[in-house]
Amino acid sequence: MSQLKNKIIVFFTFIGGLYFFLEYILPEKWQLIGYEIEFGKYHDQITQGVIILSLMTIGLGIINIFMTHGAIILKSRPHWINSLVLLLSFLITAFYLTSDFIAQEKKNYTIARFENLELFVKTVVEDYETKQSAPLPRLQALIISLEKERSPELNAAINSSISETKILMRELEVNNAVKNNLHSQKEILIVALQGLTKQVARLAQINYEKDKAQLVSSFIKNSLFIPLGSAMFSLLAFYVVTAAYRSFRIKSWEALAIMIPALLIMLGQIPHGPAYIYSGLPDIRTWLLKNLSSPAFRAIFFGSAIAGLAMAVRMWLSLEKSPVQDDEQDRG
Amino acid sequence: MNYTLFTLSWFETILAGISVLAIYSFLYRENKFYRLFEHLFIGISTAIVTIEPIKTFFWQTTLKPLLGLDRLAFPDGTYVADYDFNYLLFLIPIFFGSLYYSILVPKYSWLAQITIGFLLGISGGMAFNATMVEVTPQIIDSFRPLYINLPEQSARENLINSLNNIFFLIVLFSTSCYFFFTFKRKPNGVVEKISTSGRWLMMGCFGAFFGTTIMARLALLIERLQFMVDHWWVAVMALF
Structure with missing residues (x-):
């Protein structure tokens, strides 16, 4: 390797350690020619960057496994079936864990979307009071979005939320709406939306628990991963005992x-x-x-x-x- | 516990029991059954170890905000918050980390060494903080009073605690002496004798470790045997 390449590597190695060394030895805040320096201000972000950098090796590990065991399978080397089992178990588990993760994210997104409506109503009323934007088209958009979510389980809660939204819209239509009436109606609508969110969260949880990916991934964990792991570690008990006999x-x-x-x-x-x-x-x-x-x-x-x-x-x-x-x- | 045949929990228990038997078959001798389940375990645990950090960290704290997917839209199409362009800075470690993959191309494999070197440098720099955080409280705790005379304790308790502290410091000092190589020790000298006693005390420490390890492993073994008897065997018997 050329000298230059070596120097580049040495430079990056030094720079990598320098920040964390200085972050440890320097005080949190100090003065330098009249300027206040806060050295560890972005420490959390830098640490996150380091974790991201470390996580980037995951793909390299996967590629290595596939190259090693793929070669054994393709060349039909002795015990290739074990390599096939390893790769298949990896792929199946990774597939179902990813699918389970997507299902979880969908569930969380649905719940967060409904939780967000409370903030939306507050923002609409605040914007109306500060005369930033017209509230009626925004609340109309809320009604349209609630209509889209209709389902037999949610009908009652959606109807109640829509009717409370319409009452709020009527309050807003009145010029110089009485502030107290407006706020009490806002609170009533928020309570209705909270009730709707609870129902949505319950339904989302029920649907998630029925999800095939969730069932398969927990089956893999409960029937293979956990028992195989504890059996492997407990196997050592026998060897420790024989070692104990010797020592x-x-x-x-x-x-x-x-x-x-x-x-x-x-x-x-x-x-x-x-x-x-x-x-x-x-x-x-x-x-x-x-x-x-x-x-x-x-x-x-x-x-x-x-x-x-x-x-x-x-x-x-x-x-x-x-x-x-x-x-x-x-x-x- | 009762099992209904061919339900999910029944299959789970049966397969878990077979897995345990496969691993314990190694006690007889190395066999294909064990090897198969060993590879199965490696495959599954690799997938879990790979997916979990992506799921809990990389997606939640990096990719999701970077792609703006953590911002929820209001029904009128506006967003809760504006996109934070600072998240684009995440592209730096992502790009820098992707240099690892140049190791697969021999011509450019030296680029991977930059990232590896950088990470090694970081671990070197972090070692200062990590070592001091771990070592300092232990050094402070090691300065123990040799004579305790607390009014809220009885004379006997004070005496026992004082003796315990003296013994603690003797063990710490003599064991430290064993690893002290700064100057040459005289045979039968004081330092040599202290270090020999340190070795003996370390033997006691290793014995204590060994005993703890045995008990921990046996606890796992007992838990597995309990599972086999209380659950797996019951699930198998449900067949007949």
Whole structure:
């Protein structure tokens, strides 16, 4: 790789870390030649940008899976059926999760659209009072939009909302409408619209629960994802137990030092019952975790944190040799 | 629990039980049944891990506002709020992130290294804050009084708490000494002896970790076995 390309990469690496380093060391607000500088003003937006940048790798991961397992299937390598299962399960799950997400978004959009009507009525009355726009055509548009939503379940609520809208329109038609009458009618209409929104939300939820995509995606999660995940992790219990057998054989004093706390922790965690050995075991367990495990782990953590920080600085300043860089150099 | 045959919950329970059996079949030996379900799990979890951040973050906070889809229209065609053109700034990380994909074209693969380097730099810069946020409270908490004499506590409680704090600091100090390599230690010197005691205390710590891990895994195993006995077996028996 040419020197220039390397320099560009090093420059971007440095710039990437510089903001977060300065954001940490600089005070929130400070003066510079008479100007007040607020360094972390856009911190949330920048952090969001970083998350977006990280999320862009998702597609790369998917492409990699398809390239690896697609090649195995196409070349009919041994156990290609497993790769086929992997890709199919990925595609089916992704399809139904996406469909479920679209159904959820549709439901939320429908509810938000009706919730929005309350704000619309308030805006129309406010605009009328400040003489910004004529209210009657706007309320007529509200009636038209409500008429479009008619369905047997919503008929009553829509009728009530439309009739209250018409009363409000009559109030507005009267020149110099009495302010109190106008506001009380506005509140009545808002209550009617809130009732309509509740009904719409209930119906949208019922329709969503019946949605095929929602049913299939929750079926996949409940029948495969959750049981397979917990079975995988619990499988380790068997291996941990065999490891325990090996490590708990007291071959040295150090093995004894591992065994005694481990045994006390395990016995202390077992719920009380008729076969309980000693009632003070849970307290011993808590004491061990608080006064032995916690400080020892803390000391290890301090050491690793300092090492991690040193490593981070090396990475930021491009002092660490990149494995990716090596590949590139090997290719010439 | 009672199951009605061939309902959704019955199918769910039967398939969940088969999945558990497939995974546990590995205890006998590596087999095709296990491999198949292992790949099934990888496929499903990859899809979930991929879709979830897009669903909860990328769409909600980035794409939706960028495309102006978070603005609701009033019935008269006006909008609740004007389009915020600042959202167009999201195009910068999207464009910059798309450079990752140049890794697929050998000629331009170096462009991906810019983005990778940038992200590495960010993680390096973030490490200062992250480390200090985690380490500082723990350092502060480690400065514990060696002698406690609180009037609201009994003399016995004060004594126990003082001894606990002394022991805590001995463990912390001696374990830290074990990782202290700044100068050469003399054999049988004080530092060497403290670090040896630190090693012993670490063994105790590892034992405690090990015990906790075993119990956590066993809890998962017990939960799965309970599911097999209380739910799956009942669902299977509903067939007969």
